[in-house]
Amino acid sequence: MGKWYSKFVLASIIVILIVGLSACESNKKAVEDNIGIIEGDQNESTIEMEIPDKTFKVLHVMSYHTPWEWTETQLQGFKDGLGQDIDVEYKVIEMDAKNKSNIEWLEEIGAQARGVIDTWQPDLVFTSDDEAQEFVVTHYLNTDIPFVFCGVNKLPEEYGYDKSNNVTGVLEIEHFAESLNLLLEVAPDIKSVAVVFDDSPIWGPVEARMREQLHRFPEIEFPIWDTIYTYDEFQSKMLEYQDQVDAIGLIGIFNYKNENNKNVHYRDVLRWVKENSNLPDFSYWYDRASYGTLAVVSVSGYEQGLSAGKKARQILVHGVSPADIPMDHTTKGQQLISLARARTLDIDVSAKVLLSTEVKTMYEWER
Template structure:
């Protein structure tokens, strides 16, 4: 009798486990095509990749395609055609498309409403209706920067911050982020002096030098793959020290790798969150949930990051309350 009871309990637990984790327990294996807007060395792309793989591996087979549009936007259109060729060849069960450029040059012309394959996006700064989303086979995760929270965090460290400028490289994503800024800037706890979108590194540094006397801090989004007047490409890691020197005042940002490269602080968004969320949504679709029932969402979580080395170099001595729950980088350890 006792053995029979143990057997029944064991079977019940197994059935419950299978119900809670159907994909992995029942051996469902899906083929997923991941189309990334940028290149595989860009820190943001690596964050998203980590998030995707935390959900889909090892149960799914992942095929990556890199459009490399941050370094070569025009060349991205030909790469998008190549990506569609790969899609047709491998016939995936689902597609993940990351950041805005993958939507405009790949998903919209080739997949949206044209195939039955479920497609989930993430890292999208534009409003979804700009791409005709949601669509019969498309949903995903919008990206919204924690600009207001990042500024408020900086003010906890330096209460004298009253005026701010914003800077990023001119690109399709920067245009979408500017629209977020337009919607929100009246709610920011500072006076917004200017929003700089530069085509070249030389223009960016010139603008910063001219405006530095009119503001107390600079919000740095990204200048990744910006070119100088001679056509050389620069990474954020190379640009940030130049901007810091030209500006000479606190830099605020919104990505972990920016703070690690020399900005003072940020309330970061993470590619891991967005990649994992989109992957879970795609898994639901591949397991039979109609895409029409999977609502578009957006990133939700922010984490306060502080570069201790930069803080000390600027002579900042914040109140202890400002450091509660803060992740420190730039330490000597």
Template sequence: MHRFTCIFILFSPLVLCCLALSQPPSEPETHPKVMLLHSYHESNPWDISVEEGIRDALADEYYIPDKNITLKSFYMDTKRRTSREWKEDAGKMAREAIDRLQPAVVIALDDNCQEYVVRPMGKAGWAFVFAGVNRDPEEYGIISNRENPGGNITGALERERFPESLAFLKRLVPEVKRLALISDASPTGAPVVQRIKALAPAHGVEVIASLETDDFTAWKAFVTRVQNRADALAVVVYHTLRDDSGAHVPAEEVLAWTTAHSRLPDMGFWPWAVSQGLLCSDAISGYDQGYYVGTITSYILGGQSPGDFPVAAPRTGQPCINKARADELGLTVPAHLTKTARLFPAMTARATFSSPPN
């Protein structure tokens, strides 16, 4: 049960009048409304990059927030608060927010939105455009045909660039043959792990060990165990781990511990993972995901049906290297890669951690 504290303050008629005069003017009814429904939280780097792409796409189609469009955000915060009870409560609050706003389009970001909002509301007539979906959308029952969705739902799939990221890693460490694979146990991580395992043999590597866990102690034991067995470590997502007391462990702390205690070259699949300390990635672009669905949203606002647009998976990659991690591992970054890749110079602070194993 959630407890809310209400504070009542008595105002004089004069104060009430002043407050009323200070309120912003009501939004013109002619402005279309769009809700940005986030599975995660406001400071999450993925959400920030996707929203930037959405806003730029809308602006390029002459939809300017607060001028001729109303854009509202709702954050379900399911990456830091991971219990089923919280997700159900957050989904209920999101559905109620949609009912209150009455938006022309709901842009629903990432998998938990699909499970707890789009699935139960999909047949109610709302126009939904999803992005950042790692599972197959058919599993949620929100579409049945990707090429011709029909109806009121379409969107963009988020697909990790494993073959491209592996090829990029091999440009830094050509001898990689044995891969260890680790992820948290979130809805984001599970399908990525499955796809990597299926693709690895065709790309010349063997997944010699893998782990999906929300237990930070188990995570640390796995990283330690594979040091002498693997040639490289693939880190998927690391945002839902908890310590032995059940407290959420910040993602930056998980990755800082991992890179401080591992001598394996490591790769991720998003730019923020490299910025936080992993060696490299040919990364998924959250901005491109956002720009794609923002463009579709503008067409829907112009009168087209969501079902007219096929479900797509934007494939533009963003090569990234963490130069500090390369230096730490004793790797030389070829000069031509420094000209084409995005370089991150810093590592996550490690003041609380011991030195990596020898």
């Protein structure tokens, strides 16, 4: 009797366990049928929800201008990240800060952008690059309108974003080591580098991050870190560098003032460099290679906008608070070589480099 009863109890327990496990698997499948689990990208939504039946109003305040590869790809990336399955009405404001960097203009255009926000009342504001943060977003911290940024060089706390519940976005971290390594593949004899900036405040954090990585290049000296204010000064300095260093980092080249106190367009700056400098150079943005900078590992404007658009989708479609969406930065870079510039400098670029990079065979002004 005792043995039979023990076997009966054991069999009953096994049956209960099997039924329980089957029920768990059924429940798990039911949950998985209703939740889209996306691995990897934290910007992706984890819950598939019904798309709201409304037209969202999105205001894009770009710090710079269009047409320009940087701003165009940012906006296209944002639209793709937000998704083509929702109805969106866009308005775009161009602050044109690369061509008009004086404080009076930035305050004026910033006030105009804020006027549009106050009257149009967008569902979300997408801001790109630093000037839009300083002259627009900082006026709306901890308000009801959500803001998503991209292309920001300064630290979030410099704008008060670390203490704001309605702002999130994507920081722009330049590919310094990658760009310099690419330059060294093309011109391996480089032993000293000059780095130049204009007077924009966005370059302070960039310079700091570059300096933090200098230990990775113990064989190279960086004796010159110049902030340059006028076009005449830039031309004079560049001619001096020819006998002082082996290469140049052309970082900030937008705010050089001419004799009329107007910014000289960066395309004209780079054309002058091509005609007057014999030093190999590097930078961080795609179109620099198009205008003659020899080596570039580019920050992707599209990836910046795409990540920002995914964050905006979480806010508009899924109702997530910006405060619950981490600020981050993109890591994907694109290698470019100006073969036109290499030919001008009489540099032979190896087949290995040419096969692993995007190659610009002509200067843009020759097209």
